[in-house]
Amino acid sequence: MPKVLISDKMSPAAAEIFASRGIEVDVKPGMTPDELRAVIGAYDGLAIRSATKVTKDILAAATNLRVVGRAGIGVDNVDIPAASAHGVVVMNTPFGNSITTAEHAISLMLSMLRQIPAANASTHAGKWEKNRFMGVEVTGKTLGVIGVGNIGAIVADRAQGLKMKVIGFDPFLSPERAQDLGVEKVELDELFRRADVITLHTPLTDGTRGIIGADAFTKMKDGVYIVNCARGGLVVEKDLKAALDSGKVAGAALDVFAEEPAKENALFGDERVVATPHLGASTVEAQENVALQVAEQMADYLLTGAITNAINVPSVTAEEAPKLKPYMKLAEQLGSFAGQLAETGLRGVTVEYSGQVATLNTRPITAALLTGLLRPLLDSVNMVNAPIVAKERNISVTEVRSDKATDFQTQIKLTVSDERGGRSVAGTLIAGNRPRLVSVEDVAIEAELAENMLFVVNNDKPGFIGGVGRTLGESGINIASFHLGRQAPGARAICLIEVDQPLREAVLKQVQGLPNVITALSLSF
Structure with missing residues (x-):
């Protein structure tokens, strides 16, 4: 037992x-x-x-x-x-705890706008300061939701019940999903510009850390209100304090802090700040x-032996694991490649399994692929919940299998569609277990994906390779491997460069500024 x-x-x-x-x-x-x-x-x-x-x-x-x-x-x-x-x-x-956290965000917003905590303390102290606490109505105001996932969608629904207009920013939010939710999908800068109240419901990742800081505050309305029931590191607290002191921000309601438990904080003691001790999930x-x-x-x-919502293992039986493991690694790398290139909301994902891989149990392979695809912005995604997250965001997932071999005995091809069209990436296994990229956007290019890589799309013109190599060399960046592919002589070309250390932003901008470079991105696998 x-x-x-x-x-x-x-x-x-x-x-x-x-x-x-x-x-x-x-x-x-x-x-x-x-x-x-x-x-x-x-x-x-x-x-x-x-x-x-x-x-x-x-x-x-x-x-x-x-x-x-x-x-x-x-x-x-x-x-x-x-x-x-x-x-x-x-x-x-x-x-x-999605509903509970969403309700707490709404509660904090209303408490902040009507100054309920300060008014409560004043009244308990025997002061009848009726004229001191002038509130703000939510009806007709614009709520900006950063992160329209499970919790953000519930917040949007509740806000609409309060007759608020809801706009949302989420790179994975499709127009169809936004329409179903009654949310106007906008870019982040537009959300900052238009929102009367901004609420955060996104995980803390390298891409979202400090998403609201000094630069963001300059783009917001005067007198904006901030709500954070997600993660403390999303808001730069010293910048929020400065924005409150300058009057740029009229109030803030925070359930989370950069350091917890938060016994001391520069924001504490300010009546414009409603603070609770990470109570988002604290309901019966x-x-x-x-x-x-x-x-x-x-x-x-x-x-x-059934595995549900696992963080560190896929849903795979003991018999399948040895066969599936290298394919799952390949699939996650292909998904990560496409995910790091994503710029707009995803609409659909098509996975084509050809040759030997088509004869296997592809469900965990597809889950691994979706994990890689969604993880750049959603760090809580794992191989179990990735299909659920995709479904919630109206991202269609289609599998196509053919046991006939292509140019390779086994191949996985991923095609991602978004508002700007689509992109594809394909890979295979060499020596039975080593993942290898074989094409990007149907341009043949063979490369092993490594921890630090530079991806460049360029016009195929003389001098490009020398320019990139010289830029990296002068910046002290050592090249480990260099891979090229092109549609045709003089046409669009693709370059994948493995480097020995992460690329600094300044170096990446230098590469982006080289002649004939169309796109240059730093990728990590």
Whole structure:
């Protein structure tokens, strides 16, 4: 009989589910790391929230542990690489608190606009300052939603019920999905320019970190309001403080901060700032939902081997894994290639499997491809939830299989369509397990995708190769490999260069400014 430990405070429903499925369960919240390390070796599963830290030391002592289940979305308290190295599946519940977080954002917005916290404190102090607290109506105001995913879509729906006009920025939001939501899709600068209230619902990635800072504030209306229930690092707090002091920002409502727990912060004590201690998921209903979900997922895995919402492993059987692993790596690289090139909302994805790969179970391969495609802007995407995320965003996914070989015995071709047309990329395996890019935009080019790469589209003219090489050399960038392809002599050409270190922005701009360069991007795999 499997044995599970619940080491954080969680709804009693979780323990009831484990027991009803025939799994022995112990509930021991509040253990110290030493206490957890001493007992963890006896358990097959560990159910946690945010308090328990699943470190390398804990995992080293967890000799029988098969799965860690996080009741909630964040897994910052789990050492994912160490868990993977120990063969431990890490699961979360990414959609269990969406409604709760969306409602908290709306609540913060209304509290901020009507100055409810300050008015409440004043009234409790015996002051009847009726004329001091002049509020702002939401009716007719424009709400700018940054990140129109699951939570952002719910916020948009609730805001429309308050008779607000909703505009949204999300690179993966298709026009059809935006229309279904009643949201006007706009670019980020336009959102900054038009919104009366801006609310953030995007993950924290390298691309979104500091998305609202000094430069963004200059593009906003005077008297704009900011709401953040997503991640603290999205807003540069010192820049927000300056914008409040200058009057550019009329108020801010924050549930998250760059450093948590936030015991001290420059924004604290300002009546224009409504602050809560990361309460987005803190409702009875949400805690019940995530507890139920994590218990069901863990029980399914321990009893049947089914894997749901896994962070670090795909949904693959033991028999399939050796055959599928290299194809999944190839697919994720192809998806990442296309995702890093994406500029507008995706509409559709077509995956063509030809030759040997067409005879395999392609579902996990497609999931790996979607993970690579969506991850550049959605870091919470994994091989389990990537198809769900694509469906929620109205991105159609089509698989085409043909067991007939093309120019290669086995090939995966990805075609992505967006508002500006489409692009394609194809790859194969060499020596049975080494991914190799074989074409981009139907231009033949063979290359292994590496950690740091420069991708250039250019006109095929003399002097281009020398110009690129000289620019990189003068910047101290060493070239590891150089790959070329072209449509025809003198026509459009493609260049992929592997370099030994990440390209600095200044170097990339130099390459972009070279004669005959159409596009130059820094890619990472």
